[in-house]
Amino acid sequence: MEIAELKQLRNISLFDNQFTGAIPQGLGINSSLTEVNFTRNKFTGPISPNLCFRKQLWKLILGQNHLQGSVPSDIGSMLPEFLKNSNPLFMELSNNSLHGSIPSSLGNLVTVTLVDLSLSKLTYHIPPELGRLVELQELNLSHNRLNRTLPSQLSSCHKLSKLDLSHNLLNGTIPSSLRSLSELSILDLSENRFGGGISASLFQLGKLSCSQVCGNQLGGPIPPSIGSQAEAQSLREFISCNNLSRSLEAIGKLHFSTEVNVSYNAFAGPVPLPTMKWVASSPSSFLAIPIYVANGFKFCNMLSRKAGLTCVGVAMIVSGSILFSVVLVLGIFYVFSRHKCHERNFLVSAEEGASSLLHQVMEASENLNHKYVIGKGSHGTAYKVTLGLSKVFALKKLTFVGYKGGNTRSLHDVLHKTCPSPLLERNGRYKIALGTAQGLLYLHFDCDPAIIHWDIKPMNILLGSEMEPHISDFGITKLLDESVVPATSNVVQGIIGYMASKNAFSTKSSKESDVYAYGVLLSKLVTRKKVLDPSFRGEMDIVAWVSSVWNETKDVEAIVNPTLIDEFMDSSIKEQVKDAILVASRCTEKKAGKRPSMREVVKQLTVSDSRCRSKKCT
Structure with a gap:
């Protein structure tokens, strides 16, 4: 008997398996389904509208599959017949390949408490009808292609505690009406196209613990109310990568329990002495900002060109x-x-x-x-x-003093030589990836003339006692000064395997060659495989292998080292590893012009980590 013919079926949970193919179209017609959980499989095809045929379904979890098509336009009919007596609804469809718009009928699910449509290809606008969801506690529409403005109607969702709209194309200004979301604790509007200034109301929500608006086009000063609620709780504010200007004076008034990141903005002028304690305690939160104190003495920001x-x-x-x-x-x-x-x-x-x-x-x-x-x-x-x-x-x-786990000095030793191999946990991997990227950013953009390392590889990444990376061995480094450095020379520089094939026999200095080598290093950090690993087919190298596996499966677990999979119980860590794979893929593009700069790489890694940590705020 097929599963679709089971008339007494009420609850079906097939999560964390390897099921493939389409979800049976007849499933739900003969039975009154109340719960469906197919998360973390490899189902394809569209979402069957018959899953809610008998209108008893209150929990639908189909996340992390390969489902295609659009969200059913009549999704509002999924709610049970008697709303007042029904259980809270729960809908999780994240990490699929859904496209089209978010149907306005979603606003009919007035008892829904969670809606997660993240990591898909949804377009157009956020329906203002979502403002009807008065029981909604968590809304996640991140990593889509949503555009237009943010509807002010969302401020009617008074029970909302987590709102994640990051990584879309939303524009306009951030509505000041969001101040009515008194239960909001997590707000992520990062990596959109919001303009205008930062509303002071964003820093006056009593329960807010994590707020991210980085990677937008926000301008003007930092509101003086920043951190005003932090005395009662820990508050994390990420306002980096915008066009904020004027003074950093407001930072000096922050409570000690606040964490703030203002990197990559347009601040200028003297920094009041009270603000210097934050610069000293968290220099990575003030990257690419020239820092002065009032008496004219200049502190050197290691990632500032000045x-x-x-x-x-x-x-x-x-x-x-x-x-x-x-x-x-x-x-x-x-x-x-x-x-x-x-x-x-x-x-x-x-x-x-x-x-x-x-x-x-x-x-x-x-x-x-x-x-x-x-x-x-x-x-x-x-x-x-x-x-x-x-x-x-x-x-x-x-x-x-070397790595704590043994007598090693380099990333190469940690990855391949130490026996038994030390476990590289999430924090250690991130330190190595970001620290190396920041070092290359400095060499490429904050040195005049710029420095091309030419030999970025794990053996030349030395690790300190806390896994902090130090780029070493400048034996073949050249200063990039095109007026005096010839385009080619008689010596091939760099190591084949860490260079794009086109560059392997060309010695023209370029930042892109370092970017490619960094992409290879990042791939090794995630996979723990060698550049020419015996497990690869034929003459394939690590770049081709990662690309091949990703294109075939879109499965992070098929690429990463098996020791990392245990960490994937935390979905935010799995997303961060996926981000790292995608960054490595961009860095190793065959055409040099398509590779990101190290400035872009640092920004992507920083935003990815911020998103990962914000999910842990819950």
Whole structure:
């Protein structure tokens, strides 16, 4: 007997299997289904409208399949006959390939508590009829192609606690009427096209614990009310990657329980001293922002083009030693002045060289005598060194103690050499991926002239005690100065396997070559496979293998190392790994012009992590 013929069937749960094919069209006609859970399978085809044929269905979970077609236009008829006596409705259709618009009849499901249509291809607008869903507690329409404006009617959903509309094409302004959502704790409007200013009402919701509006086109100042509710609870605000301007004064008034990220905006002017505590405690939240204090002294933001570091300084900062000992790091951080901060570019001539410069500063510091110490931190000791009358350096001695799990020094060792292989948990993988990307971003965009590393690979990514990455081995690095560097040379640089095939026999310097190598490294970090792994078919390399498996299955679990799958019980981690695979795929595009810049890569990884952490707020 086929399952569609079972007349007494009420509840059918087939989640977490490998079922394929279409859902039987007759399922639901002969039985009064109340619950259907087919999540995390490989079902294809459209959503059968007969699942709710007898109008008793109150829980429909079809997420993480390969369903196609549109959301049934008469979905509003799915509710039971007697609304007052019915159970709360629950509808989860996420991570499919649904297209078309969200039907307005969805607004008839007045007892629904959860609607999740995320990670599909839905287009057009968000129906204002959703404002009728007075029992709705969670609405997730993220990762679609929804456009138009955000309907103000959503503010009528007074029980809404989580609203995620991120990664769409929504535009216009953010409605101030959202302030009426008094139960809202999670708000994610990131990666859309919202313009105008940030409404102060977004920071005045009493139960709000996580708010994300990063990656939009918001302008104007930060509202002074930011963090106003944080004294009663922890509050996380992500307003990075916008066009916000004026002063950072409001940040200085934040309560200690608030976390805020304002990176990649257009702030200018002096930073009040109360704000500097936030810059010091969380520098990664102030990336690409020139930081000044009121007396004119400039702090160097490591990812700001105005940081005042020279290429030689940067190269030595991210260099390292394979040994478990001491690494000397040289950087030109600032030039002291009584009244004014002067930025200086100090370029080392070919005759002088980096080694000669290092020798000079070591001699001037009497081999790092303690009397030249100007500060100590968790990663080492900083020394002030003066050469002549105008050259002032900061020399930092970094101590690498190696990975906690064993006697390893590089990502290559952690991935392939250590026995038994250490478990790379989500936080460690993210640190390595983001830290390496930030290092390359700095070399490509914040050094003048830019630096092309040419040899990005796991062996050259050294890991500190907390899994923080350090890019090393600049033995084949070239400074990208097109006026003096020839387009080609007689030496092939880089390692085949970490270079696009077209570049393997071409030595023209390009940032895109580093981007490609980073994509290969990211693929290895996720799969834990070698570039030319024996498990690949024929002469396929890791880039071709990941692309082939993804195109065939769209299944993250078929690509990642099996040790990571246990973490996928947390769906937010699975989504983050999927994001990493997609970033690696973009980085390894065959056509160099289609690859993202490292600035884009850092932004994508940061947004992905913010989204992952925001889901944990629940």
